[in-house]
Amino acid sequence: MEEKGDGSSGLTNNCDLPEDSGSLKSPDEESSENSAAQYNGDLKSVLVTSVLNLEELDVDLYRGTHHWVPRSQRLFGGQIVGQALVAAAKSVSDNLYAHSLHCYFVRAGDPKVPVLYQVDRTRDGRSFTVRSVKAIQHGQPILICQASFHKLQPSPLQHQFTMPVVPPPEDLLTVEELIHIYLSKPDLAEKSKQGLNKLLANEVPIEIKPVHPPHFYRLAAADPKKLFWVRARGYIGEGNIKLHCCVAAYVSDFAFLGTALLPYPNYRAQFSASLDHAMWFHNTFRSDEWMLYECESPWAGGSRGLVQGRLWRRDGVLAASCSQEGVLRVKPVTEPSKL
Numbered sequence: 001m002e003e004k005g006d007g008s009s010g011l012t013n014n015c016d017l018p019e020d021s022g023s024l025k026s027p028d029e030e031s032s033e034n035s036a037a038q039y040n041g042d043l044k045s046v047l048v049t050s051v052l053n054l055e056e057l058d059v060d061l062y063r064g065t066h067h068w069v070p071r072s073q074r075l076f077g078g079q080i081v082g083q084a085l086v087a088a089a090k091s092v093s094d095n096l097y098a099h100s101l102h103c104y105f106v107r108a109g110d111p112k113v114p115v116l117y118q119v120d121r122t123r124d125g126r127s128f129t130v131r132s133v134k135a136i137q138h139g140q141p142i143l144i145c146q147a148s149f150h151k152l153q154p155s156p157l158q159h160q161f162t163m164p165v166v167p168p169p170e171d172l173l174t175v176e177e178l179i180h181i182y183l184s185k186p187d188l189a190e191k192s193k194q195g196l197n198k199l200l201a202n203e204v205p206i207e208i209k210p211v212h213p214p215h216f217y218r219l220a221a222a223d224p225k226k227l228f229w230v231r232a233r234g235y236i237g238e239g240n241i242k243l244h245c246c247v248a249a250y251v252s253d254f255a256f257l258g259t260a261l262l263p264y265p266n267y268r269a270q271f272s273a274s275l276d277h278a279m280w281f282h283n284t285f286r287s288d289e290w291m292l293y294e295c296e297s298p299w300a301g302g303s304r305g306l307v308q309g310r311l312w313r314r315d316g317v318l319a320a321s322c323s324q325e326g327v328l329r330v331k332p333v334t335e336p337s338k339l
């Protein structure tokens, strides 16, 4: 997401955007969530029913529309990547699964018009199949993406890092719950209140529970690392592995680049936008079930920052890895703390 110096950008650098949650939920209520029974079949994930449900215009040509548009008023990168992967996946056979994608965001997406996705069937090999997708608006590419698909091929070579030990999602608060707590502080400045209420009004189709709750107006420098539980809102269900990869592509860009800003509480992002996004899918997973997103930034410099992430299934299996570089132009914070 692009950040402009509007006085509230600290809200999104360090934490994660919520949608209006209404009332707070108990851990017991939380633990029974995401069962088809609880949703009575009508609370389907809007990510799947709307954002990733592309309209077919012609052979290998699709149109995607938007659900949530960030405050920056440029399209959310995760949406464009997720839709590009949906378009690519439509042209490969059912026994092939996305194992990686590599994208460049070459122009800001315009939220006022839909996006066209043009798929080029670059190669169909015996084991691997490659697709190139161009996302187009106003006749020009906004994203170029290569996605590669692979047949399931078992191997005795198997290893992965170990998932960090963190509290389970049932023991943590959602971003909305945290915002309600901040809003209840009696000495909160009016400007801060407005910023927090704006965040609550967002209709982001994913849910987030930070492991280390963020300071919305942060004061202390922190290591460029963050951990949060994340899942698509609503029910998607088992089955379509390809679809869960597309949802994960959407989710993985969320609050990712902000990791690089954590060591710099005295600077605010004046302009930030992701330049590229890469993903590798390792194992099957359900994107409507809690996954731990472990994000870190090994480097920042020259007005850019690099972030890397791992998406863990809650049973400790590494589901996917992600990588992104973004442009980060900052200015010193001059205002005193609002809390």
Ligand SMILES: CC(C)(COP(=O)(O)OP(=O)(O)OC[C@H]1O[C@@H](n2cnc3c(N)ncnc32)[C@H](O)[C@@H]1OP(=O)(O)O)[C@@H](O)C(=O)NCCC(=O)NCCSC(=O)CCCC(=O)O
Pocket: 001, 002, 012, 074, 075, 076, 077, 078, 105, 106, 107, 108, 109, 253, 254, 255, 256, 257, 258, 271, 272, 273, 274, 275, 327, 329
């Ligand atoms: C990255 C750019 C902007 C690069 O294009 P460009 O023509 O080279 O543009 P630019 O020269 O960088 O200008 C952009 C802007 O930066 C300004 N600028 C330029 N140089 C400086 C400087 N030294 N100091 C301060 N400001 C500078 C320019 O004046 C431009 O500002 P402006 O847009 O005119 O207000 C472009 O390719 C682009 O817009 N690509 C698309 C990026 C994108 O939309 N990514 C996906 C959305 S970001 C996202 O979704 C991440 C969400 C993360 C989260 O939620 O945490």
